[in-house]
Amino acid sequence: MKTDLTLYDRTLTLFRYPKRNNETLQAWDAGDEYLIQHVEEMGLPQGQHIVVLNDNFGALSCWLSDKHHVTMVSDSFIVQQATQTNLADNDCNPVSFATSLEAIPANVDLVIMQIPRNNRYLTWQLAQLRKTLPSHVPVIAVNKAKEIHSSTLKLFEKYLGETKTSLAWKKHRLVLSQANSPQAIEVEPFTVWSVDEHNMTLKNHANVYSGESLDQGARFILQNLPTGDTYKHAIDLGCGNGVLSVKLAQLNPKLNITSVDESFMAVESAKQNLLDNVGNSERFHCIANNCLDGMPAASYDLVVCNPPFHQQQAVTDHIAWQMFCDAKHVLSTGGQLLVIGNRHLGYDIKLKRLFGQSNVSVVSVNKKFVILQATK
Template sequence: MKTDLTLHDRTLILHRFPKRNSETLQAWDAGDEYIINYVEELGFTEHKHILILNDNFGALSCWFSAQHKVTMMSDSFIAQTGTRANLASNQCNDISFMTTMDEIPSDIDLVIMQIPKSNRHLTWQLSRLRAALDSNILIVSVNKAKDIHTSTLKLFEKYLGQTKTSLAWRKHRLVFSNANSAQIIPIDPITRWDVDGENFALNNYPNVYSGESLDLGARFMLPNLPRKEGIKHIIDLGCGNGVLSCRMGQLNPTAKFTCVDESFMAVESARQNLIEVLGTDREINCVANNCLDGFMASSADLIMCNPPFHQQQAITDHIAWQMFCDAKHVLSSGGQLLVIGNRHLGYDAKLARLFGNAKVKTVASNNKFVILQATK
């Protein structure tokens, strides 16, 4: 796996986060290189303020921090943590970190954007840029050419302004825009909907996974959640909007909850939803984190987990494995891990390897999903 990004007689050593000895994926892609080359060819003068949206692991932030003031806005705790590590290891200048829920700074000279996967998140960011920027500020965005559709460009034109594209280079394309659309179209950050079969509704910020409807995995898991006597502490690992915790809180009225996700928007959505459904008297803690890094051993009675099988745009199973390992460490003796996943992912074998064959059982299954219980 290549770790050295060399361009314009300069080299950065970049790693993904969390750093793994067996890593097979790069911490940057050709889109990062395309934008770096384009901005360098512009001859941009030093000490400008560059806003970088959705930097994956800090390749752009590290590169441009050498000569410019950089503000990185990202909804990803993983991306921000990886960027901090790469800035430190390359002895880069400090940059400012913000989430995509924060207000855009008023003194920006150039915007660079990795186009997010979610159109809701993209539309939110475009609307915010239109409201915050002067029309002469250039916004340069990038994505794989196959993922820049006519509908994508129409979103840029509707919510941001005049837009054109570059030629494709190494399967990536640049999008050039200015914040000059005829009107500012404000976006409500909250999408709210009732949960089918339950007596509560959910708030969803723009980058929350399955933020427009209940995902099929959660739909299958809800009626299979347990009511357990004496349970004290429940962790919702990869909580999303907190739907599982809301229902578990109703079933287990004395339990305290910790909701963990790497998305700042997910954490805020879960916090709002749990307070609304369970009330202000419940002990609720919602945190952005890399799995259960820093959690105390033997501190939870039950952990719920619906693992993602991708990181950024890459398909990977290392997140699920880290979640399972962290859960075993954090569970108390006799504590249980509840996992839902697609049947083909083979989580039963992974859990048996970690907890032991006799400690893993199937709670429920259908033709698409399986719910597994592992006991420490």
């Protein structure tokens, strides 16, 4: 795995976060290199204010901080931690950090961005840029050439302004745009929809997984959540919009629930959905974190989890493994981890290795998913 990004006789040593032994995935891609080269060739005077959207693990922010003032805007707690670590490891100048829920900063000279896979999130970001930027400020975006469709360019033109593309380089292409569309189009911060069979209405910020309907895995585990007063302190790990937190709160009126996700938009959505569907309560806590970093050991008796199997655009199972390990750490003796996953992912093998063969059982199974319970 390559860790040194070398361009223009300068080298950055970059790692993903959290740093793992035997890491196989690189902390930057050819799109980052293309953007860096393009900005260098622009010949900008030093001290420009550059906003970086959707930096992968801080490669763009680290590089540009050498000569410019950088504000990194990201929806990812993990990306912000990665950037801070890579900045420190490379003795880079500090950068400013903002979440995707905050307004685009004023007095910007240039915006560069990795184009997100989620078109709802892309639309939100373009609308925010159009609302804030003067028309002379360039917006330079990048993605794999095969992912830049005519529909992608139409979003740029509709919500931002005049748009063109570059030649392809290492299978990536730049999108060059200006914030000069005839008028700014207002985009609602939430997508709202109901889950009638569970008596709830959900609000979803633009970058929240399954933001327009209930995904099949969540629908299945909702039918198998515990009820009553058996548990006192629960964690919804990788909470997304908080649908499992809401259902747990409805089924267990005395349960203290901590909803955790690495997406700032997910955490805010979960907080709003608990408020709307259950009410304001001191027993609910919603936090952005890298899994369960820093949370006290042996302090919870239930963790529910619907693990992701990708990080950024890379398919990986290390996040699920970290979630399982962290869950075991925070569970008290006799505490239980409830996990749902696609049957082919083999979570039962991982859980038996971690919790012990006799401490893992199947709660329910259908053609696509299996729900597993592991007891500490």
